[in-house]
Amino acid sequence: MIEARGLTKRYGGKVAVDDLSFTVRPGVVTGFLGPNGAGKSTTMRMILGLDRPTRGTVLVDGRHYRDLASPARHVGALLESRAIHTGRSARDHLLALAHTHGIPRRRVEEVIDLVGLREVARKRAGGFSLGMGQRLGIASALLGDPGTLVLDEPVNGLDPEGVRWIRDLLRGLAAEGRTILLSSHLMSEMAMTATDLIVVGRGRLIQETTVEEFTRGASGNRVHVRSPQAAELAELAAREGATVTYSAALAGMGSTAAASGLEAARGSEADAIEVAGLPSERIGELARTYGIALYELTPRLASLEEAFMDITRDAVEFTTAAPATSEGTR
């Protein structure tokens, strides 16, 4: 359980985190989503007591992190910058960390096995690949068997197998009742792993929601309709206040359109339309009322990415700086 209230961090004149309040609940993976420079890492460092908030508080299991008698029992952390001395072997690294809490050597061996580093446990961490380093970081985080895990960009630079491994691990840990806060700037990764969502931009909270609600609430939702009388239906839908585009718009719908794209191109160009602003139920009723045959009626949810772009465009602070933030500001 992590509770942030009015969390603010200023570096000189720059505001990195601005009046951020959120709650991370146990039992699910909570995604901490925002573009580069949105204040995710800073927030995580404040949770761990590494950075002192300029204002506001953040509590872990109801207490300030610095007041925890046994921090490793409450929180395990994987920070973006690898927190591993390159000259030390994986086992010695874990042992040194374990000693601070009187964690037995047996547990060190357990986490080594859990993350699959058994064969390189004696090797110096400086020679580790990115994936192995990330695994060692996760082993460190799990040492104290913590109730809360804070992970900053854990899949950054990992190969597909590593990404899948982390995703499965986190879901499993959450299912055991742990609190998991996972930051990423990759929306697709969030869609795969997270349930809850905290969206930030420019250090501010944009939305605290669930992945499902977040995508459903996005205005990019459309209904894909195929009908021999598409033009007629388009007119009816437009009269109901919907925005209708013809199948050419399919190209803009991303990968889902690719499979059907070939077929659509072969058939009549005008038999497929995209209806925005009208639920599929209403379109179906319209078609029945006016005796229009339907070949296909598919609601298309906006991807998390589209939802994110959509929502951040609305955030006041983002409007002016949108091109810069999408490239990364730091």
Next chain:
Amino acid sequence: MNEIHDRHSRDRASTPSTPSTPSARPVPAAAGTGRQPGTATLERGASTRSRRGSATARAGDAPSGAIAGDVTQARVMRSEWTKLRSLRSTQWTMGLAVLLLIGLAVPLCISASHNWTVADAQAGNQDPVYQSLAGLLLAQVAVGVLGVLTMTGEYATGMIRATLGLVPRRLPVLWAKAAVLAGVTFVAMLVASLVSFLIGQAILGSHDVGVSLSSDGAARAILGAAFYLTAIALLGLTLGALIRHTAGAVTALLGAVLGLPLIFSMFGERLESAQRYLPALLGNAISSTSPARLTDLVSPGRAFVMLCLYIAVLGVASAYALTRRDV
């Protein structure tokens, strides 16, 4: 979703000894703030039950079922000892310091044994004790760098975030690093100083200009040399904590230890009285025995106090910096 779950349970199953459930501590106010408090509490309750079996209970410092105990100063010291001994840089710098201390005693004492006369030695115009310990002038560079690296090595690699993340009160880390570093350095340098002395006196003794271990001030000088080198390591540690960059901290340390005496002497008499309080000359005072030398140096006792004062002042400064700064 189901597939993911199954995969995970299989992963878990392959490491049967892993405690697979979260902290047994209750989550305060879980019901008040969670979006689905009922579900969350239920899950936690269930998993807590399944976990207790495999966990170790340490009496007094943790609720039963927790694998991690409380952070204590003794545990942080053990952690820092593991860190220090598991780095090659420790072996290198410490080995180099021992080698320099003993290795320089040989040529220094051979040279002296040819130049000194027995009459000079008996008159106390020469200092055979310091002659055999003067390798500390180079050994101090090695132990100083070790002291700096103990701190800056963590900042350079990011390890400091893991360290301070586990010990959020931070100061126990500084005390533990200082204690472990001081202990290791003092023991190693004491042995090396003693060996240097014995080898040096054996060489000098063959020309009848040496002294014995029981001679006046000899034992104190050997202890003094070890203490001075320990003090330099600690100054390195505190400068490392303050500056947080290896190159910067090493430069500051060498500037203070090797550079300042030269600068001071260039100002002539005006700074002569102040010069004797520089760390390097305090080290000279505490590890030599010759009355002739002692005249322009402070007494060994005062040198000891002054060195302690240096460590204390820089120690307080680095403690303040460590607790105040973000990492």
